Amino acid sequence: MEKFITPSAYSSSLSTAVFGALTLNDWAFIFGIVFSVATFAINWYYRYREYRFRTRTPQ
Numbered sequence: 001m002e003k004f005i006t007p008s009a010y011s012s013s014l015s016t017a018v019f020g021a022l023t024l025n026d027w028a029f030i031f032g033i034v035f036s037v038a039t040f041a042i043n044w045y046y047r048y049r050e051y052r053f054r055t056r057t058p059q
Contacts, residue, residue: 022030
């Protein structure tokens with residue numbers, strides 16, 4: 001049982017320290033970047049699929 005308790009205690013304290021070290025503005029900045037990159041990737045993927053659909057040769 002101690003094999004699981006010790007790592008969970010260390011990981012929870014580490015995550016608390018990491019989350020506590022950043023302010024709300026820092027988190028907003030990080031999530032803004034992440035969501036911007038995700039939006040770009042999703043748009044690129046669907047534009048690419050639409051381009052492939054429109055340029056394929058009719059059979």
